[in-house]
Amino acid sequence: MPDFGTVASAIISGLLLGGMMGLIALGLSIVLGVMRLVNLAHGVFLVMGAYAGLYFLKYTGIDPLLALPLLALGIAALALPLYRYLLAPLAHRGPEAQLMTMFAVAIILQNLFVFTFSADTRSIERSYATLPLSLGTVTVPLIYVIGFAIAVALILAIHGLIAHTGFGRDLRASAADPAAAATLGVNVQRVQMLTFALGTACAGVGGILIGVAFQFSPSSGGAYLLNSLAIVVLGGLGNVLGTLAGGMILGLLQSLGGLTLGDGYRDIVGMALFLLVLVFRPEGFLAARRA
C-alpha cells in the first residue's frame, strides 16, 4: 500500500497535468463547437508545437516558454492556409468531407515529421523541468506547476475572449446557428477561420508544455487527441471552464489508474471514460450548444 505522500503527490500531479490537458482539449472543443468538426489532426498539431519549441530553443537559445506568444502566433498562422484552402471549400459538403480531409492532413504531417525529424523520442531539455517541488511529504515536478499556471491563465483568457468581446459574441452566434448569424451580418467564415487558428494554437502551446514536461515523438499525437475528446465529452461541449474541470478530472483519474493498476493503464482510463460517458451521458456532447 503506497503511503500518504505518494498518493497525495499522484493526485496533485494528476490535477496539474489535467489542467494542461484541459487547454489542449479546449482547442478541440471550440473547433468542434463552431465548425462542427472533430479535428483529427489536433494531436498532430500538438506534436508540431513540441517540435517548434524544440527547434526554437536549438536555434535561438531562448526558452520556448518565454516566447510562447510568438510561437503560438506562428502556429496559428500555419492554420490559416489549412482552413482557407482545405476546409473552407468543403464547408457545404457535410461534416464527413472535412473530417476525412483533416485525417489525411494528420497522416501526412505525422509521416513528414518522421521523415524530417526521425521517429526518435525527443524532449525540450530545460534544467528546471526535472526539479521537484516539495511541501512536506508531497512532491510534484516544478514544470507541472508552471505548465498548469500557463494553461489556466490561457483558459481564463479564452473564456474572457468568448464571453466578453465582440469577436466572442460573433463566435457564440456562429456556433449556435451559422445561418442565422450570417443573416445578422456576422462573417461566419472569418469567425471559423480565426476559431480554427485559435484551436490550433491551443494544441501548439499544449505541445510545447508537453514537450518540456515529457518526451514526445511523431506518433505521440493520437493519445492526446483521444484524451482531449474524453475531456470535451466530460466537460460538455462549448463549456470553457467545464473543459478545464474535465481535464482535471481526467488527469486525476489517470493518475489514480496509473498508481493502482500500473503506468500502462493511464491512457486506457481516458479511452474507457470516453466510451462510458458516450453511453451514460451523451448530452455532454450536444446539450450545451453555447460556445
Add this chain to the structure above:
Amino acid sequence: MKQHRLIGDVGILAGGFALLWFAPSFASDYALQISFRVMIYLTLAESWNLLTGSVGLVSLGTASFVGLGSYVAFGLANHFGTPLPVILMICALAGALLATVVSPALFRLRGVYFTVGTLALAALLQLLMVNLPTFGGASGIFLKHDPPPLPSLYHYALSVALVTALAMAICARTRISVIIRAVRDDEDAAAQMGVRPYRVKLGAFALASALIAMAGAVQAINLGAIEPYGTFGLQWTIDTLSMVIIGGIGWRLGPLAGVLFVVALGEMLANYPEAHIAITGVILIVLIRFAPSGIVGLLTRLFTRPRRLSSP
C-alpha cells in the same frame, strides 16, 4: 428485375471465383502474395464501403476488428488446435458480437460521434492488449503450429472475399438496398415509413465487423506472429478508408478499383513507407475535394455524360 440482377451478380462472382481458385497452379509466389493481399484488402474495403458508402456510418475502427479476428484466431489455434474453417466462423461471430456490444455507445449519437467512437475503440483495444499479459503484452503471440502453405491460405482469403462479395450483392440487389438508402438519406423519415434505423445500422455494422474479423484472422495466420501495435494499428484503418475513397465511395466497383490502385502504389513505393503514406494522404485530400466519387465515379461520368441530363 432486381432478382435477375442478383442472379447475374452471383453468376459473375462464381465465374471469377472459379477462375481465381486455380491461380496457385500458374502464379509465382510473389504474385500469389499480392493476390492474397488483394483479397484481404477487398474484404476490408467492401465492408467499409457498405458501412460508410451505403449506410453513411464513417468508421475509423477497422483496426479493432482486424485485431479482434487476429487474436481470436491465434487463441483458438494455439490453445484448442481448432481447424481454420471453424476458426473463421467463430471470428465472424466474435466480430458481430463486439459490434453489437459497443453499438449502444456508438449509435447513441449520429454522424461524427460514431466516427470518433470507433477510433477510441481501436485505441482502447490496442492499449488493453499491450497491458494484459494474458494476450502476450506488447511483444505479442506466435502461432505454435506451422501455418498452412500459401496456396491454401490464398484459397481461404479468396473464399472470405467471395462471401463478402455475395453479401454485398444481396445488400445491393434486393429490397435491403432500398431500406439501407432510406436510412442513410433521412433516418427520421425512414422511421416514419416503418423502417427501424437502429436495426438497419446495427445489422450493417455487425455484418461489416464479422467480415473484417475473418479477413483479420486469415491475415494474421499468414503472418504467423501478431503484436498489438501492428494488428490494432491505425494503418488498417488508413488503408481501408483510402482504398474506398480513391476507388469511389458508395459505388459497387469502387472498392475493387481502389484496392488495385493502392496495392499497385504500395508495391511501387515499397522502399519508402513514409512517402507512401504521405502520398496516400495527398491523393485523399485532392480526391475528396475535386472527385468525391473516386476513380469509378470519374470513369462513369466520362462514359455516360452524353446521355445524362443531370449529374448525380
